[in-house]
Amino acid sequence: MAISIEKKHECFVGEVSGIDCRHAMTKEDGILLNQALDQFGVLIFRNQLFTDEEQIKFSKVFGEIELAKGGNVTKDKDRRLNVQMADVSNLDKNGKLLGRSDRRRMFNLGNRLWHSDSSYRAIPAKCSLLSCRSVASTGGNTEFAFMPAAYDALDQDIKIEIEDLITEHSLLYSRGQLGFTEFSDEERKTFAPVRQKLVRTNKFTGRKSIFLSSHIGSIIGWEIPEARDFIRELMEHATNRSFVYRHSWSIGDLVVWDNRQCMHRVRRFDDANEPRDMRRTTIAGAVQTTPQIDQL
Ligand code: OGA
Ligand code: MN
Secondary structure, eight states, rough: OOOOEEEEESSSSSSEEETTTOOOOOOOHHHHHHHHHHHEEEEEEOOOOOOOHHHHHHHGGSOOOOOOTSSSSSOGGGGGGGGTTTEEESSSSTSOOOOOTTTTHHHGGGGSSOOOTTTTSSSOOEEEEESSSOOOOOOOOOOEHHHHHHHHHHHHHHHHTTOOOOOEOHHHHHHHTTTTTOOOOHHHHHHEEEEESSSEEEETOOOOOOOOTEEEEETSOOOOHHHHHHHHHHHHHHHHHHGGEEEEOOOOOOEETTTEEEEEEOOOOTTTOOOOOEEEEEOOSOOOOEEEEEEO
16 A cells, blocks of 8 residues: 555644554655655654564664663663663653652653753754553643744744854753752753754755754853743744644554654643653754854
């Protein structure tokens, strides 16, 4: 059966059918899926009942796996999943719910803020693949916002103002927004801010987008309060409902999103009492968006 894609939102999101992601892919299908990601920003695949190994293998259609190290406060010995997977669940390595005041739970609550995965890394991620293994009874939807559409809708003077701006991203900033500020010296070092361009261009479509994320804490050359105020305003604009798709999960759903041109967030659910098992593979980006401070 040939692959077909149906658009699910006025400006982005494609639902892909005619594919079993566990089977080997032809080179042509791999190219088609990568082009679809550029074009649609978010791809939905239904009924993909993966093992972790099958998910990892399929993920490589989009590039090289980015390891989960450096992206959370879970110690290696406490990891539930292979380091090639980001554990987006609320479970510990024994499959038990994380306690209400568990540090890892507090940290993971940061996923409820709009963000782009790994924008806090010098080379930010290309895309993420999130597989749904169990669902919450209510809530726990994931929302996606399409940044090329948000960029297009900006006033011309704002487009000019942001064209060359450089921002700083860090997990310390996104977690700090929720009042999570207790980090060890080692974590502060691991999570040291990195620089990113605020405007990015998609090479395939030629479209510009605003590279926003709750990981942003400053704009180079700006005072902190004016930078944060401006980023807030851009965030508000970019997450207008007209640019947002909400995904309501079923077991077996696989959603792939392009972190270079989308933001996402998970909505509230009773995570202290109900398991929600989501497993993410992340594909590494190819290049920095701008040189880092030690490279200037
Ligand atoms: C992620 C994330 C979304 C979710 O997987 O990167 O932010 O629905 N989580 O849990
Ligand atoms: Mn995320």
